[in-house]
Amino acid sequence: xKPVNQKAWLLVLPVVLCVAFSAILPLMTVVNYSVxxxxxxxxRVFVGTEWFKAxxxxxxxxxxLLRQLGFSLSVLLVEIPLGxxxxxxxxxxxxxxxxxxxxxxxxxxxxxNVVGTIWQIYGRTDIGLMGATLAALGIExxxxxxxxxxxxxxxxxxxxxxxxxxxxxxxxxxxxIPQAYYxxxxxxxxxxxxxxxxxxLPKLRGVLMIAVLLRFMDSFMIYTEPFVLTGGGPGNATTxxxxxxxxxxxxxxxxxxxxxxxxxxxxxxLLLCFILYNWMQRVGTADKTEATHG
Amino acid sequence: xxxxxFKKRTIFLIAYLIFAILPVYWMVNxxxxxxEEILSVFSMWPRALTFDNYKVIFTDVSWYSGYINSMIYVxxxxxxxxxxxxxxxxxxxxxxxxxxxxxxFWLLTNRMTPPAVFLLPFxxxxxxxxxxxxxxxxxxxxxxxxxxxxxxxxxxxxxxxPREIDETAYIDGYSFPRFFVTIFIPLxxxxxGVAAFFCFMFSWVELLMARTLTSVNxxxxxxxxxxxxxxxxxxxxxxxxAGVLTIVPGAIVxxxxxxxxxxxFAMGRV
Numbered sequence: 001x002k003p004v005n006q007k008a009w010l011l012v013l014p015v016v017l018c019v020a021f022s023a024i025l026p027l028m029t030v031v032n033y034s035v036x037x038x039x040x041x042x043x044r045v046f047v048g049t050e051w052f053k054a055x056x057x058x059x060x061x062x063x064x065l066l067r068q069l070g071f072s073l074s075v076l077l078v079e080i081p082l083g084x085x086x087x088x089x090x091x092x093x094x095x096x097x098x099x100x101x102x103x104x105x106x107x108x109x110x111x112x113n114v115v116g117t118i119w120q121i122y123g124r125t126d127i128g129l130m131g132a133t134l135a136a137l138g139i140e141x142x143x144x145x146x147x148x149x150x151x152x153x154x155x156x157x158x159x160x161x162x163x164x165x166x167x168x169x170x171x172x173x174x175x176x177i178p179q180a181y182y183x184x185x186x187x188x189x190x191x192x193x194x195x196x197x198x199x200x201l202p203k204l205r206g207v208l209m210i211a212v213l214l215r216f217m218d219s220f221m222i223y224t225e226p227f228v229l230t231g232g233g234p235g236n237a238t239t240x241x242x243x244x245x246x247x248x249x250x251x252x253x254x255x256x257x258x259x260x261x262x263x264x265x266x267x268x269x270l271l272l273c274f275i276l277y278n279w280m281q282r283v284g285t286a287d288k289t290e291a292t293h294g
Numbered sequence: 295x296x297x298x299x300f301k302k303r304t305i306f307l308i309a310y311l312i313f314a315i316l317p318v319y320w321m322v323n324x325x326x327x328x329x330e331e332i333l334s335v336f337s338m339w340p341r342a343l344t345f346d347n348y349k350v351i352f353t354d355v356s357w358y359s360g361y362i363n364s365m366i367y368v369x370x371x372x373x374x375x376x377x378x379x380x381x382x383x384x385x386x387x388x389x390x391x392x393x394x395x396x397x398x399f400w401l402l403t404n405r406m407t408p409p410a411v412f413l414l415p416f417x418x419x420x421x422x423x424x425x426x427x428x429x430x431x432x433x434x435x436x437x438x439x440x441x442x443x444x445x446x447x448x449x450x451x452x453x454x455x456p457r458e459i460d461e462t463a464y465i466d467g468y469s470f471p472r473f474f475v476t477i478f479i480p481l482x483x484x485x486x487g488v489a490a491f492f493c494f495m496f497s498w499v500e501l502l503m504a505r506t507l508t509s510v511n512x513x514x515x516x517x518x519x520x521x522x523x524x525x526x527x528x529x530x531x532x533x534x535x536a537g538v539l540t541i542v543p544g545a546i547v548x549x550x551x552x553x554x555x556x557x558x559f560a561m562g563r564v
Binding site: 002004005006007008009012019022023027029082085090098103106107109112122127129132160164165168169173175203206209210213214218221224259262265266277 | 374408530
């Protein structure tokens with residue numbers, strides 16, 4: 001157990017001040033908007049929970065929410081295992097290690113609107129490498145015409161863009177495991193899998209938690225890349241939640257409903273993250289008790 | 295390590311690297327082509343090699359000052375994020391205190407709101423403070439998502455360090471600041487490296503807030519880039535060249551922090 005020390009608050013205080021400065025005021029503004037009908041800056045009417053009810057009844061929103069859940073789940077299922085595998089495969093020492101680190105990190109550094117633009121060209125069958133290759137293989141590929149292919153292209157783009165985040169976190173996590181653990185394992189004659197399952201995976205729990213939560217919440221708020229690549233289409237196959245929100249807030253200039261939507265959006269992410277967080281913590285603690293008793 | 299397993303890993307790694315590099319190669323390829331060539335023919339390398347796209351960026355002050363502005367606020371942001379996050383992460387990993395779990399989770403909740411939500415309130419806040427169009431305004435605004443991230447990453451790494459090390463140091467008569475700076479931070483170098491890189495990265499590519507809070511003096515490169523979409527259509531070549539150049543500072547940063555990431559615990563042992 002950690003010792004109780006209330007003075008630790010002094011160490012945390014700067015962080016709380018920094019974040020609260022940027023967080024509290026916007027949140028208050030949003031709550032304020034969500035219960036008013038803003039006809040003009042001078043004329044506002046208090047409408048209570050009216051907007052919340054309207055948003056909850058919205059069929060388009062429910063469709064976007066389901067698409068979003070499917071997308072975020074797919075992102076986690078692909079990127080987390082791939083990221084771990086990549087981290088395990090990356091060389092640990094020498095110039096190869098540096099070169100691989102830089103190469104892996106490149107996709108993270110490209111501004112998101114450029115990512116969308118590059119993939120827009122990259123996926124075109126007439127002038128893009130991926131599109132042309134697929135066409136040469138005899139696949140009728142079109143990310144603008146075929147809903148399934150559009151969805152898969154957005155997923156592939158996200159995997160390309162964000163798997164390095166998981167890989168870098170896991171790579172650093174692996175490097176932080178003391179050599180003594182591996183030595184003990186090799187004395188015991190543990191298999192590669194046993195080393196992974198009982199040493200590496202438990203030790204990666206901290207960074208994996210961050211990776212899962214980050215990828216989950218960021219993919220849940222994905223906006224720029226699909227907006228640039230497909231514009232949400234064809235139909236609304238790749239219209240995710242944040243795009244729908246932006247259409248409401250900017251396109252139709254409905255500040256009230258948009259604010260109510262934002263709050264519901266936020267609460268959904270909060271709830272799902274909370275469930276993920278608690279689940280991962282429980283899995284981790286169960287592992288620990290198993291390790292000490294078994 | 296047995297041979298076949300080693301080979302499988304290498305093949306997997308190379309396959310992934312090819313997958314990762316090809317879109318980037320296509321961008322580099324585009325940056326050396328004219329717009330006509332980009333849009334009309336499929337070519338694995340530029341047929342009519344041109345440096346005009348890069349010339350546009352290096353000769354137009356509004357383009358290259360975008361890079362400088364971005365670097366300034368990203369550097370300020372990364373420095374503040376790490377400075378405040380290091381002690382806080384230590385407190386979370388070592389002590390129990392009133393509301394610790396709640397504050398820890400609350401920090402992360404600030405990353406859970408779509409950035410679009412913050413635009414109008416931020417605009418009003420920074421206008422009132424008279425800080426619009428300054429680097430510091432963007433740096434402060436980006437703290438919202440970078441500080442929680444830094445705290446979470448660093449806490450993860452600090453929790454992996456056995457508490458006996460702290461206790462031994464205190465028994466040896468180290469004061470907290472001296473122990474923290476000379477013993478503890480070197481132990482979690484890998485974490486500091488990763489946190490620094492991620493703060494840099496997220497601040498570097500963020501578009502919405504940076505664009506809203508700036509107009510001329512602090513306009514970041516990501517916002518300048520949106521100019522390539524104009525009435526006469528898209529200037530693909532210049533956009534690709536600008537994209538290639540946005541990778542460069544980040545690649546330099548990762549090259550410098552690579553040692554901290556790669557060496558981790560083994561080199562930092564007391």
